[in-house]
Amino acid sequence: MKTRWYKNAVVYQVYPFSFMDANNDGWGDIEGIISKLDYIRDLGATAIWFSPLYKSPDYDYGYDVSDYRAIDEKFGTMEDFDRLLKECHDRDLKVIMDMVLNHTSTEHPWFKEAVSSPDSPYRNHYIIRKGRHKDGKLLPPSNWESSFTGPAWERIEGSDDFYLHLFCREQADLNWENPDVRKEIIDILNFWLDKGVDGFRFDVFNMFSKVYPIRDGSRKESFQKGAQYFVDGPRMHEFLKELNDKSFSRYDCFTVGESYRPSEEAAREYVREENGELDAIFNFGHLESDNIGGMKFFPKPFDLLRFKQGFFDPQRAAYRGGWNTLVLENHDNPRCVNRFSIDVKKYRYEAATMLAAVMYMGFGTPFIYMGQEAGLTNCDFLNMDELMDPVSHFVYDLMTASHMPKKMAFRFIRYGARDHSRVPMAWDDSANGGFNQGHKPWQCVNPLYKEINVKKDMADERSVYRFYQKLLRIRKDYEAAVFGETQEYDHENRKIIAYSRTWQDRQLFVCANFSRRPVQYRLPEIVKEYRILLNNYDTFDDDGTSGGKGSAVKLKPYQAVVLETGCTGA
Ligand code: GLC
Numbered sequence: 001m002k003t004r005w006y007k008n009a010v011v012y013q014v015y016p017f018s019f020m021d022a023n024n025d026g027w028g029d030i031e032g033i034i035s036k037l038d039y040i041r042d043l044g045a046t047a048i049w050f051s052p053l054y055k056s057p058d059y060d061y062g063y064d065v066s067d068y069r070a071i072d073e074k075f076g077t078m079e080d081f082d083r084l085l086k087e088c089h090d091r092d093l094k095v096i097m098d099m100v101l102n103h104t105s106t107e108h109p110w111f112k113e114a115v116s117s118p119d120s121p122y123r124n125h126y127i128i129r130k131g132r133h134k135d136g137k138l139l140p141p142s143n144w145e146s147s148f149t150g151p152a153w154e155r156i157e158g159s160d161d162f163y164l165h166l167f168c169r170e171q172a173d174l175n176w177e178n179p180d181v182r183k184e185i186i187d188i189l190n191f192w193l194d195k196g197v198d199g200f201r202f203d204v205f206n207m208f209s210k211v212y213p214i215r216d217g218s219r220k221e222s223f224q225k226g227a228q229y230f231v232d233g234p235r236m237h238e239f240l241k242e243l244n245d246k247s248f249s250r251y252d253c254f255t256v257g258e259s260y261r262p263s264e265e266a267a268r269e270y271v272r273e274e275n276g277e278l279d280a281i282f283n284f285g286h287l288e289s290d291n292i293g294g295m296k297f298f299p300k301p302f303d304l305l306r307f308k309q310g311f312f313d314p315q316r317a318a319y320r321g322g323w324n325t326l327v328l329e330n331h332d333n334p335r336c337v338n339r340f341s342i343d344v345k346k347y348r349y350e351a352a353t354m355l356a357a358v359m360y361m362g363f364g365t366p367f368i369y370m371g372q373e374a375g376l377t378n379c380d381f382l383n384m385d386e387l388m389d390p391v392s393h394f395v396y397d398l399m400t401a402s403h404m405p406k407k408m409a410f411r412f413i414r415y416g417a418r419d420h421s422r423v424p425m426a427w428d429d430s431a432n433g434g435f436n437q438g439h440k441p442w443q444c445v446n447p448l449y450k451e452i453n454v455k456k457d458m459a460d461e462r463s464v465y466r467f468y469q470k471l472l473r474i475r476k477d478y479e480a481a482v483f484g485e486t487q488e489y490d491h492e493n494r495k496i497i498a499y500s501r502t503w504q505d506r507q508l509f510v511c512a513n514f515s516r517r518p519v520q521y522r523l524p525e526i527v528k529e530y531r532i533l534l535n536n537y538d539t540f541d542d543d544g545t546s547g548g549k550g551s552a553v554k555l556k557p558y559q560a561v562v563l564e565t566g567c568t569g570a
Helices: 030-035 037-043 078-090 109-116 121-125 179-195 236-246 264-271 304-318 344-360 390-401 406-416 418-422 454-459 464-477 479-483
Strands: 011-014 047-050 067-071 094-099 103-105 128-130 132-134 137-139 153-155 161-164 171-173 199-202 254-258 280-282 295-299 325-327 365-369 485-489 496-503 506-513 519-522 530-535 552-555 560-565
Touching (some): 011 037, 067 179, 078 094, 094 179, 109 121, 179 236, 264 304, 304 485, 344 506, 390 406, 454 464
Parallel strands (some): 011 047, 094 199, 199 254
Antiparallel strands (some): 128 161, 496 506, 506 560
């Protein structure tokens, strides 16, 4: 029976490499995670999504899986995982596993078998095609580009064959057309569900189905050549329905898919309850509001209208019959307080809390990335050697090969690098920010840890963590915050974001100043009498005309308030 528990859930994302290193070997581990479960629960989270814990050679830090049924040694053992699962459940925390099924590691036994001989039955587990001969040269089977730059095909040594990899060359795309592959995948999902996990986050799921026969793409159709042939492919819905039928529908679990620029129509279809595919997907449209076309490394001044569109559209699309997710950060994005043209030095607390209030009062399940709840900031990397993510290097190399000055290229990389959120958690001001007992971590620590860390935040009068606690409490106490319909106001306002959530006869109203200057704002008519549920400043400057109705309010820099309308009181 599906209880759809995820609708009331709050998910906390743990990136295991950098969360907590209990055995002091420089890598985060399961033991470390267990030691912090109370912290996660006390925040108000009710579920944890673990970025991959599986065995992996780590070319893409866990997103290149070489054994889907084994825990990587650096994190612990399967017994440790079983204990983690139990410890989570003992605290009423659900467990969501990351499932990376668009591709496997090239060190996965299937791939090794596949390339061992042209007759191997495992050959058909992957997308392998003959190269094209042109002017005496051997070219890849198509001009498709990897999401991580460069060609999406790699030659198999000693042959004219190539395999497809839409990400690193160490991540070979699986051939979902092959029913044996789908059967293996369903077995893997059921293996984890039988263990008792409560759901999955599917990595880049809407690339599972490709258009065949394979043909060249064009830049006109999409920035990444070939994308029109591998995003939202023709069999996507069929594949998801099969997984649902043979796996998820048999368990009380939650499935959320990380989509890669889905079309609006596909996005709606993926999450409609009656379709029996996924429960929700991630939408990142709002995170394109401070960069050029979603390219993280190319900043542009923040555009609140773009943010609003990316934030409200998926809520509207999923309301009635579907579900949504709410995201500010993850392991693929820089810290939110360093984005959106925010002056982080001056307004870190105000911006961290404003962003949280705006985002998590919306319609959908909140996802909070580790450290975000304490307002942790980007890392002031000194040079490229400090960046561990291969993508930072691929893009830097591409920029410098196209004659961009190195300094400028580094500035761009530092703006959008995934590395910012992947440095060890800053728990306190002891060595390595309390991540471990002093062993050099796999990735440099953020030198700001002495100033900005969880312990200090929690002790501060203006604590981001405590603000999150209060905010998440509202989701527990008010059904309108979970189920209410979202109505946006004053869309054209470039400084203020405002919306209501209405459920039965209850209504919440959220408004926030997204700028560093005080802004006057006239509350919409629907906000008659109200009660302040949450405010990231001590005061709310309402001119008081007619008890709030149509009042002109003055919002301080990055001020956010959550009001319950239709009632009075403090
Ligand atoms: C997803 C993951 C990212 C990974 C990529 C390839 O976008 O979130 O970290 O690099 O897929 O698996």
